[in-house]
Amino acid sequence: MTRLIARRLIELIPTLLILSVIIFLLQRLLPGDPAIALAGDDSDPELLEQIRRQYNLDQPLPIQYLSWIGGVLHGDLGNSMRLGRPVLDLILDRLPVTLQLAVMAMFFALVVGLTAGIISAIKQGTIWDYLANIVALAGISLPNFWMGIMMILFFSVMLGWLPASGYVSPAEDLQRSLLSLLMPAIVLGSGIAGVIMRHTRSAMLQALESDYVRTARAKGLFESRVVIRHAMRNALTPVITLGALEFGGLLGGAVLTEQIFNIPGFGKLIVDAVYNRDYAVVQGVVLVTAIVYVGMSLLADIGYVLANPRLRE
Amino acid sequence: MRKMSVVAFAMTTAVMTGSAFAQTELRIGMRDDPGSLDPATNATFVGRVSLQSICDKLVDIDADGNLQPMLAESWQWSEDGKEVTLSLRQGVVFHDGTPFDAEAVKFNLERYLTLEGSRRRAEISTIDKVDVLDDHTVKLTLEAPSVSLLTQFTDRAGMMISPTAYGATTPEEFANRPVCAGPYTLAEYRPQQQVVLEKFPQHWRADQYSFDKVIYSAIPDSNVRLLNLRSGELDLAENVAPNDIPSLEGDSNFKVAVGDQPAFEMIQFNLKGPGANPDVANNVAVREAFSLGIDREAINQVVFGGRYTTGNQPFPPSSMWYNPEFPVPARDVEAAKAKLAEAGLDKVDIDLMISTSPERQAVAEMMQAMLSEVGINLNIQPTEFVSMRQRASSGDFQAYVIGSSGRVDPDLNISLTFECGTANNVGGYCSEELDSLLAKGRATADPEARKPIYADAIKVIMKDMPGIYLYNQRAAYAMTSKLEGFQPFPDGIIRLEGVKLAE
Numbered sequence: 168m169t170r171l172i173a174r175r176l177i178e179l180i181p182t183l184l185i186l187s188v189i190i191f192l193l194q195r196l197l198p199g200d201p202a203i204a205l206a207g208d209d210s211d212p213e214l215l216e217q218i219r220r221q222y223n224l225d226q227p228l229p230i231q232y233l234s235w236i237g238g239v240l241h242g243d244l245g246n247s248m249r250l251g252r253p254v255l256d257l258i259l260d261r262l263p264v265t266l267q268l269a270v271m272a273m274f275f276a277l278v279v280g281l282t283a284g285i286i287s288a289i290k291q292g293t294i295w296d297y298l299a300n301i302v303a304l305a306g307i308s309l310p311n312f313w314m315g316i317m318m319i320l321f322f323s324v325m326l327g328w329l330p331a332s333g334y335v336s337p338a339e340d341l342q343r344s345l346l347s348l349l350m351p352a353i354v355l356g357s358g359i360a361g362v363i364m365r366h367t368r369s370a371m372l373q374a375l376e377s378d379y380v381r382t383a384r385a386k387g388l389f390e391s392r393v394v395i396r397h398a399m400r401n402a403l404t405p406v407i408t409l410g411a412l413e414f415g416g417l418l419g420g421a422v423l424t425e426q427i428f429n430i431p432g433f434g435k436l437i438v439d440a441v442y443n444r445d446y447a448v449v450q451g452v453v454l455v456t457a458i459v460y461v462g463m464s465l466l467a468d469i470g471y472v473l474a475n476p477r478l479r480e
Numbered sequence: 481m482r483k484m485s486v487v488a489f490a491m492t493t494a495v496m497t498g499s500a501f502a503q504t505e506l507r508i509g510m511r512d513d514p515g516s517l518d519p520a521t522n523a524t525f526v527g528r529v530s531l532q533s534i535c536d537k538l539v540d541i542d543a544d545g546n547l548q549p550m551l552a553e554s555w556q557w558s559e560d561g562k563e564v565t566l567s568l569r570q571g572v573v574f575h576d577g578t579p580f581d582a583e584a585v586k587f588n589l590e591r592y593l594t595l596e597g598s599r600r601r602a603e604i605s606t607i608d609k610v611d612v613l614d615d616h617t618v619k620l621t622l623e624a625p626s627v628s629l630l631t632q633f634t635d636r637a638g639m640m641i642s643p644t645a646y647g648a649t650t651p652e653e654f655a656n657r658p659v660c661a662g663p664y665t666l667a668e669y670r671p672q673q674q675v676v677l678e679k680f681p682q683h684w685r686a687d688q689y690s691f692d693k694v695i696y697s698a699i700p701d702s703n704v705r706l707l708n709l710r711s712g713e714l715d716l717a718e719n720v721a722p723n724d725i726p727s728l729e730g731d732s733n734f735k736v737a738v739g740d741q742p743a744f745e746m747i748q749f750n751l752k753g754p755g756a757n758p759d760v761a762n763n764v765a766v767r768e769a770f771s772l773g774i775d776r777e778a779i780n781q782v783v784f785g786g787r788y789t790t791g792n793q794p795f796p797p798s799s800m801w802y803n804p805e806f807p808v809p810a811r812d813v814e815a816a817k818a819k820l821a822e823a824g825l826d827k828v829d830i831d832l833m834i835s836t837s838p839e840r841q842a843v844a845e846m847m848q849a850m851l852s853e854v855g856i857n858l859n860i861q862p863t864e865f866v867s868m869r870q871r872a873s874s875g876d877f878q879a880y881v882i883g884s885s886g887r888v889d890p891d892l893n894i895s896l897t898f899e900c901g902t903a904n905n906v907g908g909y910c911s912e913e914l915d916s917l918l919a920k921g922r923a924t925a926d927p928e929a930r931k932p933i934y935a936d937a938i939k940v941i942m943k944d945m946p947g948i949y950l951y952n953q954r955a956a957y958a959m960t961s962k963l964e965g966f967q968p969f970p971d972g973i974i975r976l977e978g979v980k981l982a983e
Contacts, residue, residue: 197867
């Protein structure tokens with residue numbers, strides 16, 4: 168297990184280096200001068216020159232890259248041109264928000280997806296199976312944007328139960344914090360719940376038909392024990408992979424959902440940064456997201472081992 | 481099930497605490513984040529709105545666009561329009577207690593002119609020298625006469641920051657924590673979330689501001705902004721889309737305020753740059769055919785529900801600077817075809833670059849359909865905003881649509897786009913006649929005497945047609961019907977003086 172983790176961490180280094188070059192170059196291939204974006208209505212040539220000088224945009228690309236990556240190795244991700252703050256501060260400010268949203272969305276997705284998947288597999292062909300499938304399909308296919316607006320309309324405008332948008336930090340008020348992210352988490356989680364439900368269902372069906380389940384039943388075990396101890400445990404492996412990947416995706420920022428609910432997470436940060444050619448922010452966010460993503464797949468691998476003793480060597 | 485009841489309980493408590501809140505705060509929904517809050521480096525409209533409440537300016541405007549004293553109590557122009565003497569208000573203090581005086585004005589103006597990365601330099605570069613005559617009098621000497629300088633002082637270039645506070649911190653820090661002399665101090669600025677202001681009790685007009693706290697939230701989606709207003713989480717929302725107005729007007733809980741602005745939307749043609757289309761650049765008649773071939777009224781009705789102003793000049797027809805000799809032309813396909821024939825052409829292809837917004841797309845498509853009947857084939861090129869600006873400034877375009885929030889002084893509405901060699905004159909239009917009129921206008925202080933000068937300037941633009949004005953935007957605000965005393969201003973900036981919430 169330790170070796171697995173160590174190997175994965177070492178693999179991470181070249182991946183991130185290559186990624187840093189790609190993200191650095193890709194952005195510079197985008198047409199549009201950050202100085203023009205930053206100057207606003209005023210495109211006074213002298214001002215543009217000053218801005219380029221101030222942010223090293225007048226230097227050759229390799230030098231710009233080296234000075235950026237040099238800073239990164241020292242824990243300095245540079246400064247946001249548009250927001251005038253260190254990128255690291257912005258990320259540390261947003262990461263907890265995005266994490267909280269992702270955890271809440273994932274929690275919702277797992278509870279709903281696993282429950283529905285297991286029920287529909289056990290009750291295959293019944294009305295419960297069809298119902299669960301319809302709900303899953305709806306979760307996957309309803310656009311987040313539409314669902315978000317409808318939820319705001321219903322729960323905030325009509326019923327007045329939940330705040331329409333915005334975010335409250337848990338440090339400030341835990342209850343209001345959970346409420347402020349409830350709708351976004353459901354909107355985000357519903358699609359994932361649908362996917363998890365479908366996967367759980369098929370994995371469970373497969374497991375329930377397998378020999379070891381037949382044996383377990385033949386031994387006279389209670390059906391609940393058969394389902395939970397024997398079938399589910401084996402069916403979980405693909406679901407863990409899926410969950411980890413989906414969770415990684417959530418951390419990349421749920422752009423639309425954050426936009427609708429006005430949540431200051433990664434998505435909003437990076438979208439604004441891309442539109443404004445705020446290079447340092449885009450680079451910093453992508454880098455951190457990549458690290459978290461790789462970290463999640465590592466956790467998934469550890470999860471397999473825990474769920475499946477055959478992988479423990 | 482247990483989880484459900486916990487949530488339901490949480491919801492109920494949230495509702496209860498929500499309604500028990502005492503109302504001394506005003507919550508405003510803005511379209512975006514303000515960016516830097518240093519008036520020297522701010523470059524956004526939203527920034528101007530927040531800064532209006534934080535930083536008092538030398539001069540302000542009233543709801544009709546007339547200059548009003550603010551930190552400068554009065555001003556005196558010299559005969560030749562090259563010197564202006566400002567008498568400053570006494571007894572004013574900055575948020576940090578530093579007194580506001582002539583030295584502070586000198587410090588501020590010189591900072592705007594010399595600071596690396598200052599966005600204000602171009603606006604007030606006509607200032608040659610700032611002299612302190614006594615504690616409360618400064619004299620500005622200009623390189624060339626420029627009456628519109630005072631209008632610049634009604635915006636960020638006239639905002640005064642505390643010299644002591646600025647000296648005590650780094651410019652980056654200051655941009656997040658400006659210290660000025662306005663009715664509110666900055667309590668908190670969370671980028672992309674909100675700006676929170678608290679009342680400054682020592683302000684010279686503190687009694688006219690009723691809120692203890694003002695919160696500007698950045699909510700880019702206009703639908704979501706309105707939903708927040710409807711659910712009671714905002715008291716006021718700016719930049720309401722024209723098509724959302726009818727639903728609000730039918731609801732007695734809300735009201736809408738719409739104000740005329742000197743804003744305009746126009747097509748700028750490339751006359752000189754490398755990407756210019758010679759058929760368009762060399763023939764005024766083709767550009768005239770373009771103007772005659774579109775139905776401005778229909779565009780306003782269809783795309784904006786008639787809630788913008790149908791216009792054809794850089795100011796709306798209601799403005800004192802509008803030249804009535806050139807009313808909005810009616811669409812005339814035959815006349816437009818005749819113009820094309822006059823240029824010796826029966827068919828013209830024009831690439832029109834627009835930024836990617838649904839409204840601009842709709843306007844462009846309407847023009848495309850209208851112009852196809854004339855023989856002009858409009859090829860619409862939607863381009864992401866920053867890329868578009870880049871292509872425009874490098875002259876790599878045939879025609880493009882730009883919007884301007886406009887300025888209160890007529891000079892800037894024309895000179896920024898059409899004076900020879902100015903930065904935003906990306907089409908490369910240059911007319912000695914227009915430039916001399918603009919110079920004369922800047923040297924004339926009396927509005928009545930300026931009127932015929934700008935009327936002539938419009939005449940030149942209508943004759944040479946370096947661009948075509950499509951419509952004038954209006955600013956729309958939606959608010960709870962409890963909000964009293966709010967009125968729109970021609971610069972679109974929200975002013976909180978005299979605004980209050982009824983019990």
